[in-house]
Amino acid sequence: MQKFIPFLADLAKVPPVFRNLIFPALASLAFVSCENRSDVEIANEENILIIGNSNEPKGLDPHLVSGVLESNIIRALFEGLCVEDPAQDSTSLPGAALSWNPTEGENFTEWIFNLNPEAKWSDGVPVTAHDFAFSYQRLLSPDPNWPAKYAEMLYFLKNGEAYHRSHFGNILCGNDPDFPLSWEILKEANFEGDKKIKLENFANKDFSKLDEKNLEKFEKYLTESDTLDFKKLAAEKVDLDGLSDPEKRVFFNSKGIDKLNKDQLTFLKKRPELLNWTVQVPPAVRQLVLDRLIAHHEAGKPNLWEEAQVGVTAVDDFTLKLNLRGPVPFLTEITKHYTWYPVPKHVVLRHGKMNTAYSSRWTRPENIVSNGPFKLKIWRTNHVLEVEKNPHYWDAETVSLDGIRYLPISNYYTETRMFGDDQLHVTYTVPSELIPMAKEKYPEQLRQEPYVGVRFLRVNTRNTPFDNPKVRRAFALAIDQKSICEKILQGGQQPASGIVPPFGTYKPPGIIHFDPDKAKALLAESGYESTSSFPDISLLTTNSDSGLREAEALQAMWQKHLGIKVRITQREWTTYLQKQYDYDYDLCVAGWIGDYLDPTTFLEMWVTDGGNNNTGWGSKEFEDLLTKAENTADVPTRMGILSDAERTILDDTPVLPIYWYTTNYLIRPEVKNWNPLLLNNHPFKFVKIEK
Amino acid sequence: MLKTILSRVTQTIIVVFLLVTFVFFAVRAIPGNPFASDKATSPEEQAALEAYYGLDKPLVVQYFNYWKNVAQGDFGDSLAMKGRKVSTLISESFPVSLKLGLLSLFLGMGIGIPLGIIAALFHNKWQDYLAMVIAMAGICIVAFVLGPIFQLSISRPLTWLNVAGWNRTSDILLPAITLCFGVAAYLARLTRGGMLDVLSQDYIRTAKAKGVPTLQIITKHALRPALMPAVTFLGPAFAAIITGSFVVENIFLVPGMGQHFVLGVTSNDYNLVLGLVLFYGILMGIANLLSDLALIFMDPKLRNS
Numbered sequence: 002m003q004k005f006i007p008f009l010a011d012l013a014k015v016p017p018v019f020r021n022l023i024f025p026a027l028a029s030l031a032f033v034s035c036e037n038r039s040d041v042e043i044a045n046e047e048n049i050l051i052i053g054n055s056n057e058p059k060g061l062d063p064h065l066v067s068g069v070l071e072s073n074i075i076r077a078l079f080e081g082l083c084v085e086d087p088a089q090d091s092t093s094l095p096g097a098a099l100s101w102n103p104t105e106g107e108n109f110t111e112w113i114f115n116l117n118p119e120a121k122w123s124d125g126v127p128v129t130a131h132d133f134a135f136s137y138q139r140l141l142s143p144d145p146n147w148p149a150k151y152a153e154m155l156y157f158l159k160n161g162e163a164y165h166r167s168h169f170g171n172i173l174c175g176n177d178p179d180f181p182l183s184w185e186i187l188k189e190a191n192f193e194g195d196k197k198i199k200l201e202n203f204a205n206k207d208f209s210k211l212d213e214k215n216l217e218k219f220e221k222y223l224t225e226s227d228t229l230d231f232k233k234l235a236a237e238k239v240d241l242d243g244l245s246d247p248e249k250r251v252f253f254n255s256k257g258i259d260k261l262n263k264d265q266l267t268f269l270k271k272r273p274e275l276l277n278w279t280v281q282v283p284p285a286v287r288q289l290v291l292d293r294l295i296a297h298h299e300a301g302k303p304n305l306w307e308e309a310q311v312g313v314t315a316v317d318d319f320t321l322k323l324n325l326r327g328p329v330p331f332l333t334e335i336t337k338h339y340t341w342y343p344v345p346k347h348v349v350l351r352h353g354k355m356n357t358a359y360s361s362r363w364t365r366p367e368n369i370v371s372n373g374p375f376k377l378k379i380w381r382t383n384h385v386l387e388v389e390k391n392p393h394y395w396d397a398e399t400v401s402l403d404g405i406r407y408l409p410i411s412n413y414y415t416e417t418r419m420f421g422d423d424q425l426h427v428t429y430t431v432p433s434e435l436i437p438m439a440k441e442k443y444p445e446q447l448r449q450e451p452y453v454g455v456r457f458l459r460v461n462t463r464n465t466p467f468d469n470p471k472v473r474r475a476f477a478l479a480i481d482q483k484s485i486c487e488k489i490l491q492g493g494q495q496p497a498s499g500i501v502p503p504f505g506t507y508k509p510p511g512i513i514h515f516d517p518d519k520a521k522a523l524l525a526e527s528g529y530e531s532t533s534s535f536p537d538i539s540l541l542t543t544n545s546d547s548g549l550r551e552a553e554a555l556q557a558m559w560q561k562h563l564g565i566k567v568r569i570t571q572r573e574w575t576t577y578l579q580k581q582y583d584y585d586y587d588l589c590v591a592g593w594i595g596d597y598l599d600p601t602t603f604l605e606m607w608v609t610d611g612g613n614n615n616t617g618w619g620s621k622e623f624e625d626l627l628t629k630a631e632n633t634a635d636v637p638t639r640m641g642i643l644s645d646a647e648r649t650i651l652d653d654t655p656v657l658p659i660y661w662y663t664t665n666y667l668i669r670p671e672v673k674n675w676n677p678l679l680l681n682n683h684p685f686k687f688v689k690i691e692k
Numbered sequence: 693m694l695k696t697i698l699s700r701v702t703q704t705i706i707v708v709f710l711l712v713t714f715v716f717f718a719v720r721a722i723p724g725n726p727f728a729s730d731k732a733t734s735p736e737e738q739a740a741l742e743a744y745y746g747l748d749k750p751l752v753v754q755y756f757n758y759w760k761n762v763a764q765g766d767f768g769d770s771l772a773m774k775g776r777k778v779s780t781l782i783s784e785s786f787p788v789s790l791k792l793g794l795l796s797l798f799l800g801m802g803i804g805i806p807l808g809i810i811a812a813l814f815h816n817k818w819q820d821y822l823a824m825v826i827a828m829a830g831i832c833i834v835a836f837v838l839g840p841i842f843q844l845s846i847s848r849p850l851t852w853l854n855v856a857g858w859n860r861t862s863d864i865l866l867p868a869i870t871l872c873f874g875v876a877a878y879l880a881r882l883t884r885g886g887m888l889d890v891l892s893q894d895y896i897r898t899a900k901a902k903g904v905p906t907l908q909i910i911t912k913h914a915l916r917p918a919l920m921p922a923v924t925f926l927g928p929a930f931a932a933i934i935t936g937s938f939v940v941e942n943i944f945l946v947p948g949m950g951q952h953f954v955l956g957v958t959s960n961d962y963n964l965v966l967g968l969v970l971f972y973g974i975l976m977g978i979a980n981l982l983s984d985l986a987l988i989f990m991d992p993k994l995r996n997s
Contacts, residue, residue, distance in 0.1 A: 036860065037851050060775060067731050145736040146744065150729060199735065359775035382776070382784050384858055384947035408857070412942045415856045418843050419945075422855040573958045575724035582732060612732030 039423035053416045053429040054407040061364040063339045064140045067150040075339045077685045078371040082336040087687035088676040093333035109328035116319040119395040123376040130315035135346040137313045142356040143167040154340040159312030159324040173293045189279040194257025200235040263298040328634035345370045374400045374686040401689040431665040446667045449493040450677040453595035454662035463617035471527035477657040478520035479562040492665040497658035501603045510648040517562040539568040541589040581615045600643045618655030704977025726771040726960040768963035778967035789948035793934030796868040800875030808883025830877025839943035856945040867944040886918035927983025931976040
């Protein structure tokens with residue numbers, strides 16, 4: 002070997018260009034910073050908390066995001082009316098509001114919030130009740146171009162839903178106490194349209210002949226000789242004169258009065274019999290309804306905000322009045338959710354209109370202004386997001402940290418390794434494979450805490466064999482939940498006996514328990530033979546490793562206890578979601594995390610045709626119970642009604658509960674005031690780094 | 693030479709055009725919906741979003757609009773990371789990937805070429821076998837195995853070296869070393885092959901017969917032609933390595949370009965994928981042109997043809 006050593010010297014004779022590139026590169030290796038302190042040690046001195054935050058935030062506009070990782074940042078930047086207690090669930094501390102109380106004792110339908118006159122935006126401008134009114138109007142904007150995912154969080158406000166969904170009839174007629182017919186009766190007329198028929202879905206298909214399934218939807222409008230021209234019906238500008246009478250009938254009834262424009266309303270006024278009114282709505286009232294709507298359209302108002310009288314009023318600069326759709330004794334819990342946070346009116350309007358969505362630059366680091374304990378300092382895509390202490394914050398002396406650094410670590414194995422190398426104070430999670438290792442190596446640092454969330458299977462109740470409740474129940478009872486929790490997940494998860502995790506004073510009905518014998522019996526009762534004759538069904542899941550392991554466990558359990566072989570279909574995230582919205586699945590694994598501490602956050606999604614229902618299931622009884630609970634102020638009675646509602650859904654089993662979530666994460670001992678909280682929303686203003 | 697440049701440029705334009713055309717239709721054929729999210733999207737919202745991004749128009753119209761916008765320097769908005777321009781995403785992440793890629797390319801050359809030369813000189817001896825075992829290992833052991841091994845065995849014991857991140861100057865080291873192995877391995881094999889080929893040539897035998905020292909034969913006569921296969925490989929390798937690697941970026945938390953490729957496809961972010969493909973195609977064209985020019989510089993026969 003020795004004779005070749007001079008060869009290395011020859012390398013130095015390479016052309017200068019080459020040399021000029023290679024030597025700086027080598028030199029940079031030699032002179033790498035020799036900082037011997039770990040990241041955490043440096044951060045402790047700077048009083049900055051470093052936390053793993055899973056991924057790049059989709060945005061920072063509290064009205065447009067819907068994820069947990071965005072919420073972790075937004076809760077540091079913004080502040081709602083009330084603030085979480087650092088150690089106790091269901092306790093509210095003053096935030097932007099100093100004090101609050103329902104105006105009429107125990108009724109809880111009208112609340113007054115007295116805002117803190119000292120509260121300021123990070124540019125020094127006071128936070129006023131007008132900011133809140135503006136924010137709620139913004140989030141509820143009915144414009145289809147306004148892509149807010151979480152507007153329904155504000156449906157607690159009186160008329161919030163009617164305004165957001167542009168329910169013209171309800172707002173223009175139902176809100177008027179002098180209207181000759183009460184809204185309760187009037188609403189039976191077709192305002193919202195026949196939800197079964199979406200003309201757009203038929204527009205691009207050539208239905209020379211409708212198949213049976215689709216024909217059903219139109220049956221009530223058709224006589225035997227009728228044919229429908231869907232192209233004409235779903236055209237952007239429908240030419241009413243060119244339609245046959247049955248086509249007109251389909252058009253008006255599928256759209257509903259609320260969605261008709263001025264010309265269509267005028268046409269309908271001439272021929273009101275084309276719409277299916279109920280008998281209780283007399284002809285004179287029909288004309289009156291149409292007149293009101295036409296008059297509104299003629300006035301050329303862009304939207305219904307003023308007429309809607311949504312229950313948010315800025316009484317004066319520092320008094321906010323909220324009128325609710327019913328008694329909401331837990332309102333302060335809800336105001337902690339980021340959708341109820343204020344956005345700075347003066348800054349939002351400086352960078353766009355009220356509901357300019359993603360093209361607005363108000364959330365960019367150079368523009369954003371916030372009212373929370375921290376303000377945005379740095380935001381680099383896929384790299385780092387850092388917030389620093391907000392000097393204008395009203396309670397700045399309580400805030401101990403000088404900043405928080407969020408790292409978008411999507412690889413959780415790397416995250417655990419970084420924690421071990423003293424690069425992080427708190428991790429986002431611990432992957433289930435590493436939990437045994439973490440238990441051994443970091444017994445003091447590992448936290449396993451209950452988290453209000455449920456893992457479950459959606460069932461497509463529109464297709465065979467799952468249109469049969471007995472089959473659904475059999476599949477639910479054949480899931481050995483305990484072994485999934487203990488053998489696969491190992492993160493302290495609890496077998497789920499229902500869809501609402503246990504918390505507070507709520508008593509879950511607790512119906513679903515692993516019972517293979519009963520499962521077999523139910524399957525036999527259902528009329529389906531197990532094994533060969535059972536229809537071919539598939540289980541939809543995401544393309545993650547953990548998703549596959551879970552699906553394989555479920556597959557094995559159904560095979561073992563029911564003798565049914567289920568195929569596993571893995572799809573990447575967006576396809577996985579789309580298949581659920583399209584009802585293109587049989588069984589599908591999914592999860593749901595509570596937004597606030599009340600059972601309704603888990604129950605309301607199951608109303609008929611709810612945006613996140615996707616099972617095709619619906620029950621009048623269930624919805625009546627929810628409405629009843631909505632109008633009940635007494636907490637124990639209300640919880641009883643909600644428990645009954647959960648029982649209704651579990652009895653019918655359109656969802657198969659698997660387990661209740663826990664959070665598993667690592668946290669360094671010097672981080673103080675970070676206590677177990679059911680929603681895992683730790684108020685950063687109280688967090689301390691002990692030196 | 694001018695002819696070479698011209699033909700390369702024309703080729704690049706055609707290839708990039710075909711590439712973008714193919715990818716344009718291919719990404720739209722991927723199942724899934726760019727606007728699907730964990731909260732349901734109503735049909736009205738979906739329609740509004742499609743209209744906003746121009747996805748409601750017929751495919752052919754969308755296609756021509758895309759070229760029209762590109763001609764005006766507009767790569768469009770990212771569909772998944774809303775409110776961010778594709779051009780911003782590329783211009784933020786490319787410098788990171790370029791820096792990392794260049795360092796690992798030089799490291800790869802520094803290891804691979806000498807390894808190949810040694811292997812060729814000791815043809816069929818243990819040195820050759822050892823070098824080739826290392827090279828094969830470099831090709832076979834993938835980054836998602838190497839990365840964690842390095843994290844646990846190198847950076848854990850060293851206090852000044854972080855496991856992952858992109859804040860300290862030293863943070864570039866581990867990802868660069870992980871990336872350089874693949875390059876080094878290919879270069880070692882190509883250099884060895886080239887070297888063996890050249891060493892059996894008549895003019896080398898003549899030089900040996902004249903009594904020229906081995907070292908001088910290698911540096912003066914053999915190295916330049918022996919490196920030609922390696923240089924051909926370096927062109928595309930250069931373009932590939934400076935556009936980032938998903939695996940390495942994911943393991944080492946590097947804010948580079950590689951993850952945009954993968955996440956762009958999985959989230960059906962048409963504009964991002966197309967922008968990246970266009971950018972990558974052009975880079976590849978430039979890299980190939982540079983390697984052609986280097987070959988011409990190295991081989992007098994090519995210069996005259």
